[in-house]
Amino acid sequence: MTDLKYAFWPGCVSKGAAPELYVSTKRVAGMLGIELVELDQAACTGAGVIQEQNPELADALNARTFAMAQQLGLPLMNICSTCQGIESMVQDKLAKKPAYLEKINAILADEGLHYTPGLAIKNFLWILVEDFGLDRLRSMVKRPLAGMRIGPFYGCYILRPSEILGKDEHPDRDKYLEMVIDAVGATPVEYSGAKKCCGFPLLTINRENSLKQAGNHIHEAQDLGADALVSPCPLCHLNLDAQQPAAKAVTHYDIDLPIIHLPQMIGLALGVEPKELRLDRHVVSTKKLLAKLPAPAAVAVG
Amino acid sequence: MKVKLKVRRSDPEKAAVGYSQYTIDAPEHTTLLDALIQVREYEDGTLALRCSCRSAICGSCSMRVDGRARLACRAKIIALTRGDEEHEVTVEPMGNMPVIKDLVVDMESFWSKIRQVDPYLQPEGPEPEGEYRVPNESMIDLTHTMNCIMCGACVSDCTVLEVDKNFIAPAALAKAYRFAADPRDGHSHERLEKLSEYSGIWDCTRCNMCVEVCPKGVAPMDRILQLREMAIEEKISGNSGVRHTNIFTKSITDGGRLNEVWMVPGSVGIFNIPRMMKEIPGALRMLRVGKLPVGQAIPPGAPGSHKMKGMDRVRNLVRKAATLKPSKPKVKSDD
Numbered sequence: 247m248t249d250l251k252y253a254f255w256p257g258c259v260s261k262g263a264a265p266e267l268y269v270s271t272k273r274v275a276g277m278l279g280i281e282l283v284e285l286d287q288a289a290c291t292g293a294g295v296i297q298e299q300n301p302e303l304a305d306a307l308n309a310r311t312f313a314m315a316q317q318l319g320l321p322l323m324n325i326c327s328t329c330q331g332i333e334s335m336v337q338d339k340l341a342k343k344p345a346y347l348e349k350i351n352a353i354l355a356d357e358g359l360h361y362t363p364g365l366a367i368k369n370f371l372w373i374l375v376e377d378f379g380l381d382r383l384r385s386m387v388k389r390p391l392a393g394m395r396i397g398p399f400y401g402c403y404i405l406r407p408s409e410i411l412g413k414d415e416h417p418d419r420d421k422y423l424e425m426v427i428d429a430v431g432a433t434p435v436e437y438s439g440a441k442k443c444c445g446f447p448l449l450t451i452n453r454e455n456s457l458k459q460a461g462n463h464i465h466e467a468q469d470l471g472a473d474a475l476v477s478p479c480p481l482c483h484l485n486l487d488a489q490q491p492a493a494k495a496v497t498h499y500d501i502d503l504p505i506i507h508l509p510q511m512i513g514l515a516l517g518v519e520p521k522e523l524r525l526d527r528h529v530v531s532t533k534k535l536l537a538k539l540p541a542p543a544a545v546a547v548g
Numbered sequence: 549m550k551v552k553l554k555v556r557r558s559d560p561e562k563a564a565v566g567y568s569q570y571t572i573d574a575p576e577h578t579t580l581l582d583a584l585i586q587v588r589e590y591e592d593g594t595l596a597l598r599c600s601c602r603s604a605i606c607g608s609c610s611m612r613v614d615g616r617a618r619l620a621c622r623a624k625i626i627a628l629t630r631g632d633e634e635h636e637v638t639v640e641p642m643g644n645m646p647v648i649k650d651l652v653v654d655m656e657s658f659w660s661k662i663r664q665v666d667p668y669l670q671p672e673g674p675e676p677e678g679e680y681r682v683p684n685e686s687m688i689d690l691t692h693t694m695n696c697i698m699c700g701a702c703v704s705d706c707t708v709l710e711v712d713k714n715f716i717a718p719a720a721l722a723k724a725y726r727f728a729a730d731p732r733d734g735h736s737h738e739r740l741e742k743l744s745e746y747s748g749i750w751d752c753t754r755c756n757m758c759v760e761v762c763p764k765g766v767a768p769m770d771r772i773l774q775l776r777e778m779a780i781e782e783k784i785s786g787n788s789g790v791r792h793t794n795i796f797t798k799s800i801t802d803g804g805r806l807n808e809v810w811m812v813p814g815s816v817g818i819f820n821i822p823r824m825m826k827e828i829p830g831a832l833r834m835l836r837v838g839k840l841p842v843g844q845a846i847p848p849g850a851p852g853s854h855k856m857k858g859m860d861r862v863r864n865l866v867r868k869a870a871t872l873k874p875s876k877p878k879v880k881s882d883d
Binding site: 292300303305306307408443462529 | 823
């Protein structure tokens with residue numbers, strides 16, 4: 247069994263509006279034997295927003311994070327689709343512009359940092375499938391989520407542009423969520439919104455459109471029998487969970503669908519108590535979903 | 549090889565819409581368009597589709613293939629099926645446009661939006677003696693958008709257009725960039741002002757769908773981001789989009805990580821009372837379950853605002869990153 251150790255970029259949201267993501271990630275990584283060295287001084291990726299007015303600053307901030315991981319000699323793990331996409335885009339750009347990278351490295355030298363293209367950057371979802379392995383995960387499941395119908399919700403930036411997100415080397419990355427849902431014993435729900443936009447980037451700019459996007463996907467998945475959606479992206483989580491009551495008001499759809507983070511789903515299957523995964527700290531109650539969990543007593547044998 | 553197709557059918561004279569399934573035998577190198585033409589010629593003459601050049605130049609044969617827009621002439625069956633002859637390729641008309649029949653859609657809304665952005669050069673001042681002379685690099689930048697063949701794939705799969713028919717959408721915005729960023733154009737500022745209005749550049753949700761499906765590397769969303777950068781440089785403000793990018797950037801340069809609490813008030817304007825009122829129930833709901841980060845209550849830039857560890861190092865980088873900005877070629881004279 248190989249040691250899995252990563253430089254861990256938690257992202258802004260797991261340290262802010264989605265603390266349950268941070269807590270459940272740490273808990274689940276520990277159980278899986280994945281060692282995380284947190285980059286507590288790395289800054290935001292820019293999320294594509296700083297890029298709108300200052301792409302060079304965003305490039306430098308990300309190069310700095312990459313260099314911090316390289317200083318530790320570790321691959322980089324993120325827990326956010328948006329972080330993954332931005333990091334991959336910056337990585338691609340810097341690899342293609344060596345002279346530009348040299349200028350950035352001259353700035354990083356102030357901190358004794360240096361980025362050399364070639365760092366492995368992976369979302370927790372990719373790590374589960376590619377590095378940890380689904381068979382290994384299956385063998386560790388103590389409480390199969392049988393009876394739960396879970397819809398995948400990827401988040402745009404973990405899928406697109408696929409060209410810079412490893413499509414050639416890993417052609418199934420757009421199926422990983424379904425594969426993980428299956429590995430923990432639940433049934434993946436197929437619906438057309440799984441790979442579309444949650445609307446979060448528009449929330450403060452065009453609230454109606456943003457909430458319609460969220461509401462439509464939730465409604466569609468619920469209509470097709472989903473008990474919950476699972477996402478590797480906390481920004482999607484914010485729009486689909488925290489904004490769900492508002493999306494309900496805008497779309498007039500009768501929606502009430504729990505939205506869970508990927509590590510929370512894994513944690514449930516590994517036998518962790520819902521409270522420890524902070525499943526009680528969501529805007530949309532997870533009670534209905536958790537009622538489908540097999541009783542702990544019934545799971546004496548793993 | 550065996551090719552299995554499942555094609556969405558609709559006929560304006562009949563109400564029913566459904567799928568027709570076809571299995572044909574075709575050579576290994578066959579494209580989806582070849583396969584569809586073979587179906588039309590030998591299996592079912594009623595199948596309607598658009599096509600012309602068969603070489604990914606005319607842009608006529610866009611359709612949704614296994615859920616995403618593609619040029620049928622550029623899609624090899626062997627790649628779509630990964631060589632699995634049992635894989636049934638699902639073929640549907642483009643999205644976001646009304647269907648006329650089967651795989652043929654009405655592209656009027658596409659064209660009217662292209663016209664809406666004044667897709668022609670509007671030079672200012674006296675014409676030069678000879679030709680206009682422009683720096684090479686500015687034209688190289690524009691070649692992305694010049695490659696557009698108006699196939700409609702980006703519009704078909706645009707996720708904003710699904711919820712808002714008025715959104716100008718990727719193709720027209722990329723076209724707008726082609727002229728707004730052309731150093732010969734004299735109306736760049738006016739163009740950016742118009743594009744900054746409702747349903748324009750700030751209404752893109754940045755989902756990358758158009759970048760993914762564009763068969764010609766136009767990468768419309770990247771052009772939209774460039775338009776946003778230009779609008780900010782031109783100081784065209786007064787909309788939530790600009791305020792959002794400003795408060796976001798300030799939050800990072802001040803504290804290193806995102807101040808989520810101040811994103812909404814900072815973007816919509818804290819004195820925009822009706823809009824702020826809409827947010828209060830949501831904020832209270834988040835507060836109740838511990839999802840409102842109260843540690844970020846002080847606005848970015850104000851004394852005592854939340855800062856991550858090692859912020860002085862980030863500040864140094866922010867200051868020095870200003871030197872990375874390239875100087876933009878804006879020359880348009882003969883000299």
